[in-house]
Amino acid sequence: MAVTLTINGQSIQATGGRSLFDYAEVLGIDVPTSCRKQGKCKECIVEVVEGMNALSAAAEPERHLTGSFRLSCQTCVTAEEGNVRCHTMRRGQMRIERHAFGLPVDNRELKLDPAVTRDGDRIMIDGVEVDRSTGPILGIAVDLGTTTIVLRLVDLESGELIADTSFENPQRFGGSEVMSRIAYDTEHPGKLLMRTLAGYMTRAIGEFPIDPKSVYEMVVVGNSTMRDLFFRQSVYTIGQSPYRSITEIEMTEGKRATTSLIQTGMRSLLPIHPRARVYGGPVISGHVGADAAACMLAVDLAHEERLIAIMDIGTNTELIVGNKHRILAASCPAGPAFEGGAIACGMPALDGAIESVAIAENGTFRLGVIGNLPPEGICGSGLVDVLSELLRAGRMNHMGRFENEAHRITLHHGRAPEEDVFLLESDVNELAQAKGANVAGLRVVFSTYGIDFDDIEVFYLAGGFGRHLNIEASKRIGLIPNLASSKIVQAGNTAIEGATTALLSKSKRQELEDLVKRVQHCRLETHPSFFDFFVEGCQFKPVEPVACAT
Numbered sequence: 089m090a091v092t093l094t095i096n097g098q099s100i101q102a103t104g105g106r107s108l109f110d111y112a113e114v115l116g117i118d119v120p121t122s123c124r125k126q127g128k129c130k131e132c133i134v135e136v137v138e139g140m141n142a143l144s145a146a147a148e149p150e151r152h153l154t155g156s157f158r159l160s161c162q163t164c165v166t167a168e169e170g171n172v173r174c175h176t177m178r179r180g181q182m183r184i185e186r187h188a189f190g191l192p193v194d195n196r197e198l199k200l201d202p203a204v205t206r207d208g209d210r211i212m213i214d215g216v217e218v219d220r221s222t223g224p225i226l227g228i229a230v231d232l233g234t235t236t237i238v239l240r241l242v243d244l245e246s247g248e249l250i251a252d253t254s255f256e257n258p259q260r261f262g263g264s265e266v267m268s269r270i271a272y273d274t275e276h277p278g279k280l281l282m283r284t285l286a287g288y289m290t291r292a293i294g295e296f297p298i299d300p301k302s303v304y305e306m307v308v309v310g311n312s313t314m315r316d317l318f319f320r321q322s323v324y325t326i327g328q329s330p331y332r333s334i335t336e337i338e339m340t341e342g343k344r345a346t347t348s349l350i351q352t353g354m355r356s357l358l359p360i361h362p363r364a365r366v367y368g369g370p371v372i373s374g375h376v377g378a379d380a381a382a383c384m385l386a387v388d389l390a391h392e393e394r395l396i397a398i399m400d401i402g403t404n405t406e407l408i409v410g411n412k413h414r415i416l417a418a419s420c421p422a423g424p425a426f427e428g429g430a431i432a433c434g435m436p437a438l439d440g441a442i443e444s445v446a447i448a449e450n451g452t453f454r455l456g457v458i459g460n461l462p463p464e465g466i467c468g469s470g471l472v473d474v475l476s477e478l479l480r481a482g483r484m485n486h487m488g489r490f491e492n493e494a495h496r497i498t499l500h501h502g503r504a505p506e507e508d509v510f511l512l513e514s515d516v517n518e519l520a521q522a523k524g525a526n527v528a529g530l531r532v533v534f535s536t537y538g539i540d541f542d543d544i545e546v547f548y549l550a551g552g553f554g555r556h557l558n559i560e561a562s563k564r565i566g567l568i569p570n571l572a573s574s575k576i577v578q579a580g581n582t583a584i585e586g587a588t589t590a591l592l593s594k595s596k597r598q599e600l601e602d603l604v605k606r607v608q609h610c611r612l613e614t615h616p617s618f619f620d621f622f623v624e625g626c627q628f629k630p631v632e633p634v635a636c637a638t
């Protein structure tokens with residue numbers, strides 16, 4: 089008798105005594121580690137999705153893990169039969185947006201002005217010698233997302249993009265959204281979230297075709313929590329009203345001139361040059377972080393005369409509205425529903441995820457699945473499509489109620505009932521609330537600015553989710569305003585683009601520092617109409633300009 093153990097989709101017959109890590113090695117699966125199974129590095133985490141009771145009890149080194157997460161080097165198969173399914177924190181094939189599209193500025197045309205320069209074999213940062221080498225001078229731009237991490241390697245002398253990589257944020261063992269991560273970091277001393285991420289980033293940098301010691305500068309952006317976790321700042325205050333980072337508090341008190349952060353390569357725990365500079369871009373305010381700031385640089389907001397909006401839909405949707413004369417920003421606590429979190433059959437944009445849905449004339453579902461595989465679940469863009477199609481076909485009303493008082497709609501029948509992919513009415517409620525938070529944010533920012541949706545000349549949908557949305561479906565369900573489609577730019581990863589700009593140009597970095605100080609932060613929770621806007625936004629109907637809506 090043996091247990092069928094499936095790791096990252098590959099199966100093996102497992103008997104007692106060997107760890108999940110051992111079996112992963114037999115299967116040729118790369119498990120992150122820097123302690124070689126000693127239970128010290130905490131990097132070998134796996135998420136167990138089936139068969140936890142067939143595994144050994146949690147060991148002492150796993151104290152920091154809860155729920156379905158285990159250290160694979162500490163976990164053995166103990167049952168004699170059954171099934172165990174798990175995956176490493178770095179699942180393959182996730183669709184992560186690494187690039188930006190439709191922006192007014194192209195980094196390839198940027199005037200190079202990096203902080204790291206060469207004089208013979210002397211390599212200097214802002215004129216201070218940090219090394220002697222005739223090798224290349226490299227830099228890395230990083231976008232630390234709550235869900236995904238993107239690294240981009242560039243040659244600082246030529247501006248050439250050498251390589252890039254992306255992976256899921258392994259910190260999800262501490263929760264799927266920022267508030268859970270803040271609670272986790274506060275309750276678990278030892279900077280485990282940072283150390284785990286540093287382990288994964290070390291591997292990613294090690295896979296680049298370079299000597300990591302040639303990396304002399306990094307520019308890191310991310311929302312306030314992700315950035316500050318990386319820089320080993322306490323994030324406790326970001327989780328408490330009025331939701332300010334330590335750097336923002338210190339700046340308000342006159343103790344610092346910028347919310348940006350700097351540390352050495354050595355302190356970052358990464359394999360780059362120990363005297364490299366790691367620059368954390370400035371955060372705007374509250375949860376509106378350095379990633380949103382980098383987006384402003386990417387769309388050249390400092391020189392923009394037109395009224396533009398940037399919306400990065402995610403666990404925390406960020407909104408920026410304005411032009412070179414006036415800029416407003418807000419963060420909307422949408423939660424993970426549109427990323428597949430809290431949805432019965434939700435999943436990230438991995439192979440097997442339903443990414444597009446259409447209802448045919450005969451009422452059947454036509455599904456587009458990533459990797460052309462049998463459907464396993466549904467990701468964000470598929471959820472938007474299915475809601476839109478159910479509305480269009482009259483099978484769901486504006487309030488999110490299914491026809492005939494049904495509570496479940498099956499999108500795909502699997503070989504066994506547990507393989508069905510379906511949408512529950514309770515899922516629709518989760519999506520309604522996520523949407524409600526986004527719409528409330530839009531209404532608050534636009535009304536504070538004193539403009540209406542149709543005053544906007546360019547509406548940038550930033551981020552990987554925005555890039556893959558069906559625009560007409562998004563407008564139909566009211567996820568984005570009902571604007572002319574010609575005004576909408578699905579811009580992709582503008583945060584990594586802005587981070588790269590700041591890496592290649594000192595003057596642009598200064599522009600970023602100046603820009604964030606001019607942003608007026610709208611605190612949604614204090615706006616008198618927030619609740620009314622939220623309730624309106626929970627309905628599945630187009631979000632019209634106020635003039636049309638009244």
Ligand code: FES
Nearest residue numbers: 125127130132161
């Ligand atoms: S391999 Fe380091 S803790 Fe498991």
